[in-house]
Amino acid sequence: MGAYILRRKPALVRRRYREVEGLIPLVRERAGDKAGNLSGGQRRAVEFARSLMLDPLLVLLDEPSLGLDRKSLKQVWDLIAQMRDRGRTILLVEQNVRLGLGAADYGVVLEGGRVRLSGAAREVLEHPEIADLYLGGTVRDA
Numbered sequence: 001m002g003a004y005i006l007r008r009k010p011a012l013v014r015r016r017y018r019e020v021e022g023l024i025p026l027v028r029e030r031a032g033d034k035a036g037n038l039s040g041g042q043r044r045a046v047e048f049a050r051s052l053m054l055d056p057l058l059v060l061l062d063e064p065s066l067g068l069d070r071k072s073l074k075q076v077w078d079l080i081a082q083m084r085d086r087g088r089t090i091l092l093v094e095q096n097v098r099l100g101l102g103a104a105d106y107g108v109v110l111e112g113g114r115v116r117l118s119g120a121a122r123e124v125l126e127h128p129e130i131a132d133l134y135l136g137g138t139v140r141d142a
Contacts, residue, residue, distance in 0.1 A: 006053070016053050023082060024049045041072020048079050059083060062093045077103065101125040 021028045027049045094100030101107045104121035
């Protein structure tokens with residue numbers, strides 16, 4: 001489904017599919033399975049694979065950690081890191097502040113629809129006000 005708009009370019013679809021399989025081996029391993037039979041993390045990986053079929057420059061992720069167990073969360077976060085390492089720009093909305101800012105280069109903290117703080121992700125993560133408000137104390141205390 002991720003390549004639907006490319007359906008008139010079968011050679012391009014096959015090439016992109018091979019690239020996505022290389023990035024997300026689950027696509028090959030579970031190709032014959034219905035998405036409903038996959039775990040939450042596996043479904044998230046399939047969502048990523050579907051979006052990567054179009055070779056986007058920008059990937060928008062909204063709460064990719066939501067509802068995942070630890071193992072699935074690690075798999076999803078590894079995929080995000082791989083996408084970032086391959087040069088994709090990722091716009092990530094994430095409630096898990098430590099997780100989101102830990103993977104980011106730049107962070108923006110919103111509160112009530114307004115920018116509360118922005119800057120280099122590490123600086124935002126270590127900012128005392130943010131740590132007290134959202135992390136239960138400074139990052140160094142964690």
